[in-house]
Amino acid sequence: MSSREEILQNVRRAIHVQYEMPDLTELESISQKFPDKVQKFCDVMKAAGGNTVILKEGEDVNEVIRRLYPDLKRVASNLKEITCATFNPDEVQTPAELDGTDLAIVKGVVGVAETAAVWLTQDMKERALYFISERLIILLDKEKLVDNMHDGYKHIDTGDYGFGLFMSGPSKTADIEQALVFGAHGPREVTVILY
Amino acid sequence: MSTKHSKNAARFLKDKEQVAWHDQTLWMVRAKRDRLGKEIPEWEKLRDAASAIKMYSNSHLDTLLTTFEKNAVANGAKVYWAKDADEYCKIIYGILQQHHVKHFVKSKSMLSEECELDPYLESKGIEVVETDLGERILQLMKIKPSHIVMPAIHIKREKVGKLFEKEMGTEPGNSDPTYLTHAARKNLRQRFIHADAAMTGANFAVAETGEVVVCTNEGNADMGTSQPKLQIAAFGMEKIVPDRRSLGVFTRLLARSGTGQPITTYTSHYRKPREGGELHIIIVDNGRSKILANEEHRKTLNCIRCGACMNTCPVYRRSGGYSYTYFIPGPIGINLGMLKAPLHYYDNVSACSLCYSCSNVCPAKVDLAEQIYLWRQDLNKLGVANPIKKLMSGGMEYLMNRPKLFNSTLKMAPLGMGILKSVGFQWGKGRDYPSFPKESFNELWKKGKVK
Ligand code: SF4
Numbered sequence: 300m301s302s303r304e305e306i307l308q309n310v311r312r313a314i315h316v317q318y319e320m321p322d323l324t325e326l327e328s329i330s331q332k333f334p335d336k337v338q339k340f341c342d343v344m345k346a347a348g349g350n351t352v353i354l355k356e357g358e359d360v361n362e363v364i365r366r367l368y369p370d371l372k373r374v375a376s377n378l379k380e381i382t383c384a385t386f387n388p389d390e391v392q393t394p395a396e397l398d399g400t401d402l403a404i405v406k407g408v409v410g411v412a413e414t415a416a417v418w419l420t421q422d423m424k425e426r427a428l429y430f431i432s433e434r435l436i437i438l439l440d441k442e443k444l445v446d447n448m449h450d451g452y453k454h455i456d457t458g459d460y461g462f463g464l465f466m467s468g469p470s471k472t473a474d475i476e477q478a479l480v481f482g483a484h485g486p487r488e489v490t491v492i493l494y
Numbered sequence: 495m496s497t498k499h500s501k502n503a504a505r506f507l508k509d510k511e512q513v514a515w516h517d518q519t520l521w522m523v524r525a526k527r528d529r530l531g532k533e534i535p536e537w538e539k540l541r542d543a544a545s546a547i548k549m550y551s552n553s554h555l556d557t558l559l560t561t562f563e564k565n566a567v568a569n570g571a572k573v574y575w576a577k578d579a580d581e582y583c584k585i586i587y588g589i590l591q592q593h594h595v596k597h598f599v600k601s602k603s604m605l606s607e608e609c610e611l612d613p614y615l616e617s618k619g620i621e622v623v624e625t626d627l628g629e630r631i632l633q634l635m636k637i638k639p640s641h642i643v644m645p646a647i648h649i650k651r652e653k654v655g656k657l658f659e660k661e662m663g664t665e666p667g668n669s670d671p672t673y674l675t676h677a678a679r680k681n682l683r684q685r686f687i688h689a690d691a692a693m694t695g696a697n698f699a700v701a702e703t704g705e706v707v708v709c710t711n712e713g714n715a716d717m718g719t720s721q722p723k724l725q726i727a728a729f730g731m732e733k734i735v736p737d738r739r740s741l742g743v744f745t746r747l748l749a750r751s752g753t754g755q756p757i758t759t760y761t762s763h764y765r766k767p768r769e770g771g772e773l774h775i776i777i778v779d780n781g782r783s784k785i786l787a788n789e790e791h792r793k794t795l796n797c798i799r800c801g802a803c804m805n806t807c808p809v810y811r812r813s814g815g816y817s818y819t820y821f822i823p824g825p826i827g828i829n830l831g832m833l834k835a836p837l838h839y840y841d842n843v844s845a846c847s848l849c850y851s852c853s854n855v856c857p858a859k860v861d862l863a864e865q866i867y868l869w870r871q872d873l874n875k876l877g878v879a880n881p882i883k884k885l886m887s888g889g890m891e892y893l894m895n896r897p898k899l900f901n902s903t904l905k906m907a908p909l910g911m912g913i914l915k916s917v918g919f920q921w922g923k924g925r926d927y928p929s930f931p932k933e934s935f936n937e938l939w940k941k942g943k944v945k
Contacts, residue, residue, distance in 0.1 A: 313787035461766020474628035485713030
């Protein structure tokens with residue numbers, strides 16, 4: 300008998316009582332809502348060590364990015380509206396070539412107010428860009444903010460590349476004496492620009 | 495008749511300053527957990543839901559696992575089944591060998607600790623690099639984790655400074671955590687880039703989509719799996735959840751309970767192999783189906799390995815992870831050890847004051863303390879009950895049933911303690927003797943001094 304069959308047989312033998320899947324509808328409907336989702340998102344993001352910028356009427360996002368980071372050398376983006384990028388990350392041959400990227404600008408799909416987590420569906424050749432860049436800017440439509448993770452999960456998918464993630468703020472660790480340090484492996488700075 | 499736990503704890507307790515730091519730091523994490531939990535009015539309902547989803551999932555494991563397999567295969571992944579640690583190690587080695595892997599990066603996986611993967615692979619000549627900072631520190635020190643979420647919680651910064659001086663050429667005497675973390679970042683970045691394969695565990699495996707979900711703060715799982723084309727993910731089969739909708743519940747609980755954050759920095763869903771790459775997924779039993787068959791203890795399979803029960807445990811905080819003989823310490827470790835090999839790990843059962851704090855904080859409502867209590871009842875059956883404790887609790891029962899005798903014995907207590915101490919009675923070792931008040935509560939009550 301294969302291990303697969305053996306495991307499944309042992310599992311079937313072990314199960315005597317089958318429990319029902321709980322109905323999550325009530326929990327989801329009473330779960331936290333925020334009158335001002337933008338404010339909540341910004342507050343939680345700050346606590347997570349990230350930044351938020353709210354784009355004003357008529358403001359050009361490229362201007363804002365240049366103001367935030369006036370002298371970065373390697374800026375990656377494959378977004379059409381981003382003209383301040385210095386290269387298109389989809390043109391690299393290997394993900395290792397993305398090492399040394401000063402800033403990457405990507406697009407978020409949905410943002411969750413309670414956790415300041417933004418869902419990113421891989422929409423570029425190498426997902427490494429999200430993690431290897433020193434800094435990350437995520438563009439997110441304000442209308443795409445939801446209250447809590449239950450709502451967040453209603454709106455996500457992993458796309459053609461079969462990868463996506465919720466990201467909340469910069470990479471961090473507290474593995475040395477519980478002292479919080481940003482930039483363990485991934486971006487040291489993360490800014491979400493809400494438009 | 496001290497247990498191994500108490501002997502090991504005595505060693506940890508020698509460094510008073512360190513003990514106080516350990517205790518306070520973990521308590522701080524527990525307090526953060528409380529604060530974050532209280533922000534959510536529906537917190538208790540969330541715990542109920544998490545527990546109910548796990549009860550559903552584990553009692554439908556066969557169908558959920560086969561659904562997962564079907565979907566994962568449709569996504570382009572290759573799925574393996576390992577009945578025990580040995581098979582798990584062999585499968586992984588087989589994959590690595592087939593691809594001529596020399597450099598292998600790994601993100602934290604308690605399953606790999608459980609199955610002792612690293613030593614196995616190293617004996618076969620494969621270099622394994624742990625990439626979680628805490629795990630890397632421990633790997634370079636050649637020691638084991640002392641906590642499941644904060645593996646290096648027992649290591650002081652000066653020791654890390656010394657270690658990195660030797661291993662990464664950091665400046666002598668510098669033990670600033672920021673400096674050291676960034677030195678490791680630089681060092682490990684090269685390891686990621688030159689790795690031939692990357693491996694992760696999984697926090698969740700979603701049957702509906704056939705994807706594995708990994709939660710980290712550092713981003714090491716993602717750095718690893720986004721460089722080499724070969725990716726391996728292995729999980730214990732109780733990690734299965736039916737659908738993404740369930741993750742709405744678990745992601746709200748996991749980090750809040752474990753580290754007191756709203757969510758981990760990265761919650762990554764790996765569904766397909768990278769373009770031109772391979773994704774190998776290993777489903778592991780290694781004793782889990784046996785636990786599933788154990789009615790009294792199957793709820794341990796609800797565990798999502800958040801670490802909250804360790805942070806809250808008064809015994810864990812003051813005795814450290816190494817005082818336990820099973821590789822997972824704290825309340826959940828006591829239980830999992832007993833399920834693995836009771837005659838081997840029964841010492842840990844004494845490392846519990848039955849305060850029930852663990853049961854109260856567990857996001858998946860594992861009845862940790864209740865189960866430890868049950869194990870204690872079983873010690874007799876196992877023939878390993880501590881004879882002195884048995885004598886004492888037998889004596890207590892005798893006294894409790896005889897109020898008069900109880901009261902007069904209480905009067906004699908200070909004297910009794912003195913005698914016990916002077917003859918070096920074992921139970922008092924490593925414990926402070928209580929100082930007895932001149933008048934007992936009973937006497938005060940009778941005299942109307944307490945209201
Ligand atoms: S038993 Fe509960 S509290 Fe302990 S690690 Fe598992 S999920 Fe967390």
